[in-house]
């Protein structure tokens with residue numbers, strides 16, 4: 001993306017008739033959005049019983065993401081701030097019901113009614129102040145607070161987001177945590193600048209087994225420095241704790257970093273293994289001559 | 291917009307304590323056939339506010355729902371058919387949704403309710 005649309009204009013202005021049409025007639029965009037939606041739906045981890053669920057698609061746009069929900073048999077309600085995008089959704093005869101609304105004003109839905117929510121490429125818009133009356137923190141708070149309320153207990157919300165930078169990701173994530181959500185970020189293909197995708201996976205209700213953050217895809221190419229690390233454990237950059245400094249979380253090319261080693265050791269301890277005590281030397285980088 | 295969605299919506303204006311159910315002003319109603327799914331209806335039954343559904347259906351010209359309902363009725367195919375028709379097949383195409391507390395009108399155009407709030411309502 002040459003420039004970020006979020007920086008050009010407010011969403012209801014940016015997604016005008018021309019842009020809405022352009023967006024929805026690009027086979028490349030259709031392809032990307034449906035893949036992102038498939039993955040988000042997978043991360044929602046709905047019960048595998050074939051029963052249609054009631055889902056909310058936040059920033060549904062012209063219905064590309066919603067279409068994936070329909071194809072998987074679910075019933076959905078879509079919310080978007082752009083009338084032009086919704087008009088294209090009408091033209092395409094999407095199966096979901098559509099609402100014209102601003103997620104930053106909070107969701108006007110009854111408590112506990114949704115079985116899940118997804119949002120594809122939309123939530124980062126909330127980080128902008130498009131009007132003098134806009135305060136991103138307050139809008140995020142209104143959004144996450146209301147979302148928490150209208151999800152059924154134990155239900156998940158999965159957002160694929162394009163945060164502009166680390167501070168934005170932190171802002172979004174901390175707003176979610178403050179609203180009571182548990183969860184974190186799943187990064188697919190973290191080492192590819194092109195296919196790297198971030199998903200916020202949030203669970204409504206107290207932490208439990210189901211609130212643990214699932215794994216990212218495509219870290220296999222990475223040289224693992226730890227033989228014992230199972231496939232299912234080394235793939236996700238999870239930042240479920242907002243107080244942790246971001247820097248230390250990064251899995252860099254040179255090695256896994258202290259944070260990761262400490263986590264690993266803790267896991268091994270829990271399994272009952274004998275693990276050397278932590279010291280200031282733990283996971284310290286060695287000079288190359290070593 | 292289906293009555294399913296109407297049954298979930300409430301008025302979100304600042305200060306409103308009871309914004310549900312929104313009163314329906316039905317200028318144009320459409321019926322669109324939809325596939326009936328027993329399991330979905332069964333799950334939805336526990337989420338739906340029955341009285342709101344009955345009143346909403348009436349304001350859309352459909353008065354075939356029983357005034358009150360209980361889970362045992364889900365065994366009846368006749369009941370399921372009516373429930374399904376009201377919840378999934380009746381669409382409010384043109385009209386408005388009106389907040390029961392403040393009278394604030396949310397216009398419905400081409401089936402899409404405009405739930406955008408004015409700045410002083412947030």
Ligand SMILES: C[S@@+](CC[C@H](N)C(=O)[O-])C[C@H]1O[C@@H](n2cnc3c(N)ncnc32)[C@H](O)[C@@H]1O
Pocket residue numbers: 011012015033058059060061062063064065079080081082085101102103104119120121122125126
């Ligand atoms: C990149 S499009 C994605 C649309 C759709 N989810 C898809 O996958 O094709 C982002 C959408 O978010 C919507 N959006 C941005 N800010 C919003 C807000 N505050 N409330 C509701 N929708 C918003 C935009 O209008 C736009 O349709």
